[in-house]
Amino acid sequence: MLVYANYLKFVGADAEQAILKAVGAWIKEQIGYGLHPDQLQQDGVYKGNRNGVPSSVQIRTAATEKPTFYTWVLRNSDDNVIGREWICEVGLKSGDEQSLSITLKSEERSTRVGATIVASRPRLVKYALRNIADAAEAALAKTIPGAFLKTIGESKDSYRALRVEVDRRDRKFPIVLVSPDAYGEYLIDPEPLREVLVGLAEVVQIEADFDSYEMKEVLGSHWSAWSGAVNLIYPPQISGFARGHPFRSLDIESWGDSQHERRTELLGWVTNITNIPLLHQRIRPEGVAQLALQRRFTALRKHVADLDDSVLRKEFRTLETLAEEQSDQISGLERERQDLEGEIEKWELEYLRVEESLSEARKQISKKEYEIQAMRDSLAKGGGGRSTIFDAGRLLGIACRAGEPTPHESLEVIEGLFGDKCLILESAFSSALELNMFCFGRRLLDMLRLLVTDYRDALMEGGDNTARKVFGKNEYAAKESETVMSSPDMRRRRTFEYLGKKVEMFRHLKIGVDDDLRKTIRVHFHWDAVAEKIIIGYCGKHLPVPSH
Template sequence: MLIYCSSFNFEPEGGPQKIVDCIAKWAGTRSEKKTQIDGQRLADGIRELRLKDGSIISSRTTKTDGEFVYPYLFSAQLSHPDNIVSGRRWITEIGLRQEQQNHTIECTILLKTDEVSPRVTAAITVTRPKLIEHLVKKCNPSWDTPGVRLKTLDEDSAKSFLAEIEREQRRNPIVLISPDRDGKYLVTPERVRSLLVGVANVVVVPPFTDTYKIEEIVERRYGAWGGAVNIIFQPRLGDRGMFCESILLKPTEISSLSEKKGKVESEILAIVTHRTNLPYSWKHISLEVVAQAKLRNQLTKSIALGKENEDAKEYVALLSEADRELRIKDEQILSLQSQIESKEVTCNRLESDISGLKHALNGRQSSDVDTEGFEALKPLRSSLLALINKNQNLEQSLLLIKTLFPERVTILESAQNSANESDKNGFKYGDRAFDLLIKFATEYWQALVDGEGDQKAKDIFGRSGFAQNEGSALSTDGKRRRTFHYRGRNIIMEKHLKIGVKDSSAETLRVLFEWFSDESKLVIGHCGKHLDF
């Protein structure tokens, strides 16, 4: 399983050997049974070296007889058993490429696991090799390396922050960390930065910053407030303009993850690398890539020597054919990668269009409400007067909830129809029904958003006011009566609020609903009499 992959550009004093020495030192001191590994020997290539703790280190190089051949390639691989999970090995690969002497050195790092069989199913905590921390400190990463230092978002930098988010050439995600109301961070910004160096930039909002001013400049979906963490991915260009997808970790989610040490930072790293691992893995300089490059060099050299020897023409032809086939395979691989990237760009564009349409639709709906003018306020005015006089009916209660909490509650037409039918039959408990519905849209909705689930429902509605299901097997007709159409799907709704047990539309109420966590929304399908089982 691919866990982590990244790419750096280094400019160390001492050239590639400086990086190889850091790799040798890290590999030798990684475990309790420390082993000294000769950096020069590692740089010259080691077929397989077994260390005292069961680790195995190998390396490949394009150097010939100790002399650098450019472009110079090097790769090292360290594998070791998992200290806890039997049957799992961790494999770290480091690759180097330098086009010419004294040029910048590209360094790719890949971390993966290898399991002996599908029976090894223990969960994996996403991390990155500690080697990266040593390389960043010792080998002088280039100026444009993301995550080398924390950045700040305040009132003065808000405009430049927004410009960086929407910069078309941006290739690295941005992780925005905000403090809570007490000025404390729910995650450690420096720890997050250390994990994401080379992969993403980490930006912090200083404690007690005027976030209202920032929000005036930065779109709300790009912000983070009250201890939240927002992960903002690279910009995508769709038919409706630029769009940046983001994933917001709310304070409640972070607090839940914080119960396990290091889990929050690991989750942030996992979210980021889920998007970045694949493109970085295509560029990774593995043992096989170095071996192929060395074979290519040998082929080229052999062909050149063969051309000088009349007796070797037949062998030259064979070598040339082998070289041609290798180049064709390389071109095919590049073509397939290009196709995958093209497909991904298309998917990203379509996702951007969908998001843009959603925002446009929300704006249109808001506009429609605004243009209806005073006529639209008449039913709401009647409902408010009924509430004040404590004689509101079910239909008026639903209208108030729909108006006050449109982002939290959706009321289907079937619910409005059933409420109207109960009102016609003289429903008696309008006040009690409204009390249930207001708790439903406030306390209960917040409990679900906070991940507390239905365990708090009985505390909110009372033991007789809520049921998670019908409590008995439903007939086919019973299921049909409780099936409602929402966003192109048929949804069976068994959760319900309740008043009374009599078979009477005037004295009994059932509010059937379902929670859609991806929208943070409660959807009511029925609000009326008890439905037959």
């Protein structure tokens, strides 16, 4: 089983020595004794034990010229599970920059070895990153995801910048979006998470005082996160669409109480996306051995060319021919194996994508069924037993009569005709009863119609900036004034119960600015992106503001 794969790049004059020191410390820990620096860079096999468990490391090198290549393959039995062996394959390419590949996999002797494997990262990654950080002239290459923690939420432009990165077609790594909870705390600490996911994913921290409405307006619900949730945004598919996989706070808390348990679970989700592509980039021991053989014979050929002994020349040419034939055979087999591996990896990756899509679809279906049932319950309870089927004769009567429809009648019409696009809470109907004398009923009815049709459609396609254009300049407001937003009492008056929760509804439609109840009305509503419905919580007189 492939557990972990990574491919890191480093720059700087001290990078190679920093990595070699990390490899030396890691091998000493694994086989029980240290190797001389020269031994680390020469072919050999060394056996030892770790906590009484047998272990070994095989070293292969091609270091006679630049770029130099090294591989270290460590094998050791599992400390606790009989019949399981761990294999950690490490490769280093040293030239103008240092490329370090690390893969960790397990091998079981039979299907009877069934102990669960949890996601983990080899300690060598930690040692290498620490040594690079301590070195005077060494750094992680800027192209490596997770090189530093990114933040959004300080401005609307930060959301736009993330949207560009999400949509980038050549992005090969996932993005992990970490949001704060209601108290400004993070269920998974972003910086330690970034350290665990270096080389695998970009970690983006949402600042504690972010505006969730602005975020959803720019990113959309698919690529947003709030209330302590974490959103795992996949690399773009062939179609260019990047799927988001949100983990809600309840999901994260179910992973365990400790930060380590939560990071481990998320590491498993990330490596499920990245393992196969990164495995394909690894520095292979057999490839290094083949390169070493080719370089050796190239050097010998140059040396023999200076000799006069014709017999020696003839013998060497014979040996060289045989070696080239063997090299061609090895190359052919290696290409064939790589082609087969490439096909397997391609189909495995496609299988994983389909499996993830099916899993997400099942999850969304289950969630939708719950939301539908919850809405039915809410409508039955909060709607006072009203039927959502509007009588056509009554609608015709309202349309033909000379008098204006009342706000309550307008809500009934909208609920009856567009019940699949909106939900009107009892609080809205109650507030509407206070304005039976309102003079502009037909204008209100038309604005409500636009709200649940044109505005809703535009909101789903292009966000609030596009949708607001459905209404005139003085008919719609996306939020309240700063004085209202900063007043707990004013916010409370604009909060309504929906699906058992208190929901603030600052978006509103407006007609008139006078205190005259015959000419002024406000309609406060909420957009439920999951249910894709407009939720109307209030339709009545202008709610109080601090100055009035």
